[in-house]
Amino acid sequence: MASKENRSISAAILKQPILVLIILFIVVVGFVNPSFVSIANLKNVLVDASIYGVSALAMTIAIICGEFDLSLSSNFMWSQIFFCYLLNSWGNTYLGILAAWLCMLLTCMFFGALNGLIVVKGKVSSFITTLGMMMMIKGLCLVFTDGQMVSTSNEFVKMMGKGTLFGFSYLTYIFIFMVLMAFYVMKYTRFGRSLYATGGNYTAAQLSGINVEFNKFIIFVILGLAAGISGSMFVCLMRAGSVLYGADLSLTCVAATVIGGTPLSGGKGSVLRTVIGVLVIYVLYKSLAFLGLQGYFNTLIKGLALLLVVTFDAYMSKTGKRGINVGKRAQ
Amino acid sequence: METGKKWISFTILLREWGLIFGIVIVIIVAAFVNNQFLSGENFANILRSVSTVGIASVGMAIVVIGGTMDLSIGSTISLVGVVTMLIMNSPSGVDPAGTDLTAIIAILAGVAIGAVVGLINGGILAAVNGRMGESFIFTYAMQIIIGAVAFAVVQGKFQSAKYPNGLFKSMGIGITPIIIFLVIAIIMQVLLKRTGFGRNLYFLGANMDAAKMAGIRIKTIRVISNILCGACAGLTGVLIVSRVNSASCLQGLGYEFDAMTCVAVGGVSLAGGTGSIAKTVLGVMVIGVLGTALNVMGIGSNEQLIVRGAVIITAVMLDGFNKRAKLKEVGH
Numbered sequence: 001m002a003s004k005e006n007r008s009i010s011a012a013i014l015k016q017p018i019l020v021l022i023i024l025f026i027v028v029v030g031f032v033n034p035s036f037v038s039i040a041n042l043k044n045v046l047v048d049a050s051i052y053g054v055s056a057l058a059m060t061i062a063i064i065c066g067e068f069d070l071s072l073s074s075n076f077m078w079s080q081i082f083f084c085y086l087l088n089s090w091g092n093t094y095l096g097i098l099a100a101w102l103c104m105l106l107t108c109m110f111f112g113a114l115n116g117l118i119v120v121k122g123k124v125s126s127f128i129t130t131l132g133m134m135m136m137i138k139g140l141c142l143v144f145t146d147g148q149m150v151s152t153s154n155e156f157v158k159m160m161g162k163g164t165l166f167g168f169s170y171l172t173y174i175f176i177f178m179v180l181m182a183f184y185v186m187k188y189t190r191f192g193r194s195l196y197a198t199g200g201n202y203t204a205a206q207l208s209g210i211n212v213e214f215n216k217f218i219i220f221v222i223l224g225l226a227a228g229i230s231g232s233m234f235v236c237l238m239r240a241g242s243v244l245y246g247a248d249l250s251l252t253c254v255a256a257t258v259i260g261g262t263p264l265s266g267g268k269g270s271v272l273r274t275v276i277g278v279l280v281i282y283v284l285y286k287s288l289a290f291l292g293l294q295g296y297f298n299t300l301i302k303g304l305a306l307l308l309v310v311t312f313d314a315y316m317s318k319t320g321k322r323g324i325n326v327g328k329r330a331q
Numbered sequence: 332m333e334t335g336k337k338w339i340s341f342t343i344l345l346r347e348w349g350l351i352f353g354i355v356i357v358i359i360v361a362a363f364v365n366n367q368f369l370s371g372e373n374f375a376n377i378l379r380s381v382s383t384v385g386i387a388s389v390g391m392a393i394v395v396i397g398g399t400m401d402l403s404i405g406s407t408i409s410l411v412g413v414v415t416m417l418i419m420n421s422p423s424g425v426d427p428a429g430t431d432l433t434a435i436i437a438i439l440a441g442v443a444i445g446a447v448v449g450l451i452n453g454g455i456l457a458a459v460n461g462r463m464g465e466s467f468i469f470t471y472a473m474q475i476i477i478g479a480v481a482f483a484v485v486q487g488k489f490q491s492a493k494y495p496n497g498l499f500k501s502m503g504i505g506i507t508p509i510i511i512f513l514v515i516a517i518i519m520q521v522l523l524k525r526t527g528f529g530r531n532l533y534f535l536g537a538n539m540d541a542a543k544m545a546g547i548r549i550k551t552i553r554v555i556s557n558i559l560c561g562a563c564a565g566l567t568g569v570l571i572v573s574r575v576n577s578a579s580c581l582q583g584l585g586y587e588f589d590a591m592t593c594v595a596v597g598g599v600s601l602a603g604g605t606g607s608i609a610k611t612v613l614g615v616m617v618i619g620v621l622g623t624a625l626n627v628m629g630i631g632s633n634e635q636l637i638v639r640g641a642v643i644i645t646a647v648m649l650d651g652f653n654k655r656a657k658l659k660e661v662g663h
Contacts, residue, residue, distance in 0.1 A: 004368040123655075125601045131588060132644035139636030147633075249469050264464030296482040303475030307455075310468050314459040 050175035058226030079231025112224020113252030167185035200267025381619030390563025399466035399604030408583025411568030445565020453557025503574030537604025
């Protein structure tokens with residue numbers, strides 16, 4: 001009885017090793033520097049995680065559907081810059097702010113749609129397409145701003161970044177809303193399930209009447225939209241836009257997805273896992289700062305943690321898979 | 332009948348080596364804008380400037396043919412750069428009598444560091460039977476780690492050369508880097524096309540499961556291909572330091588995407604198992620000639636980024652159309 005219980009606990013730990021590791025990590029860092037576990041700091045972690053989190057959700061959906069996007073970071077830069085620019089000219093009225101926001105989102109979705117068209121109709125792999133688009137959008141940002149930072153002193157945006165409701169920042173609520181929406185769409189709608197099918201087995205999904213080409217296309221539009229929303233959240237917090245902010249966005253989002261446990265092979269995974277992945281990454285970032293180590297040491301541990309988690313995950317799934325395959329072949 | 336056959340052979344030629352026509356068109360346009368573009372000196376300059384990214388691209392092509400990729404080469408180049416600079420700036424390197432001997436040690440150390448990074452990449456990938464997806468995330472993690480190590484080695488400080496003229500300084504100037512680039516490319520082309528290792532690598536990239544069933548030692552092939560890629564990145568780092576006479580821990584930033592660009596423009600499919608080093612060299616030349624031509628036309632570096640992005644997508648799209656058209660012909 002006891003051994004069975006033990007086994008189920010160890011099974012649970014093996015299922016979510018990252019969650020256990022990160023709780024251990026928080027406890028250790030909390031002992032070294034108690035102010036890390038203060039409510040104010042954990043709220044800060046949440047705010048920072050919210051911004052990249054929205055993009056990470058979209059990246060997870062894309063990876064589930066078997067695609068991914070390197071141009072997300074450039075799209076994020078563009079959204080900050082263009083949003084600040086529009087706010088400076090239209091931001092006097094609420095209608096103007098709304099118009100600026102929608103206009104910025106439309107441009108981001110247009111870039112996403114361009115990616116989608118090239119991938120679906122041009123049949124170019126998403127790595128190359130989005131690598132090219134990454135350069136093009138970054139070039140556009142540089143041409144647009146001449147490399148300068150664009151800042152805005154809009155009051156509404158300032159209020160969105162600083163304001164709190166029940167003690168939590170508005171940005172956190174936006175993230176939570178996005179998570180719930182993404183979870184609902186992926187789990188309970190026909191469209192969400194067809195995305196899983198498209199990523200799992202493209203040909204089978206096509207034969208069963210799913211519009212796979214539309215799915216692949218719409219994924220990139222969603223990615224563009226998410227980059228736009230993330231960018232506007234970032235503008236609320238920083239009240240500025242520049243090509244220097246968010247260069248690591250796309251790869252961090254892929255890392256958050258993979259750490260959360262969504263495999264890169266597609267067809268499996270969930271957006272809730274990515275929420276865990278994002279939180280793990282941000283707790284790691286912030287806690288390393290609280291340990292008082294040198295900057296490069298933080299980077300080193302960040303990389304090592306990513307490598308260890310992903311290797312462990314890949315090794316576990318490989319051994320699991322192999323066991324089943326060998327059994328089948330023997331029969 | 333005969334003319335028809337000739338026409339087909341011409342289209343086949345165009346399909347196989349369309350990149351050459353691309354280069355020729357760019358050269359003609361640039362020569363109209365500025366006739367200095369056609370001078371031999373200019374071409375030597377172009378070759379010299381692409382030789383570093385060219386060597387990195389040759390290494391990248393090997394792993395892409397094998398069905399993985401390596402995002403860590405940028406950080407590897409930075410690390411090799413700072414380490415070789417520290418070796419050359421040591422007392423024995425600054426001393427005029429010992430500078431050539433130290434240069435040999437520094438060059439070997441640089442290539443060895445690259446090979447070790449490749450060994451780690453390849454070892455992990457072989458251990459988990461990784462493919463493109465896994466290699467993407469593993470080598471991204473390695474990029475972060477190696478970048479941090481490079482920063483730690485010099486504490487983020489910029490290093491300038493203190494050693495006298497000699498073997499090390501001559502590595503990156505004049506015709507030497509061009510010769511090194513071409514020799515590496517020829518060796519790798521022969522290695523991939525004429526040896527068992529090369530054939531197995533193509534097989535591995537095309538179908539890993541089938542290669543395993545066929546009794547190919549896929550883990551060994553995977554590790555060797557990654558070591559070759561890392562060593563090429565190491566050599567690139569040495570040549571860059573030698574040319575610019577300084578080293579910083581951010582020197583290699585973005586080289587992985589530059590190399591991927593050249594590899595993709597050269598027609599090496601990211602699906603693995605196809606492509607060649609010769610075409611990668613052509614891809615490198617296209618990017619190099621295009622960059623110089625845009626400079627000659629007076630287009631700024633920001634706008635060039637847009638053009639380069641468009642060129643990558645267009646080149647790979649056309650390549651894909653060609654391949655599908657070829658398959659259709661075979662089918663008929």
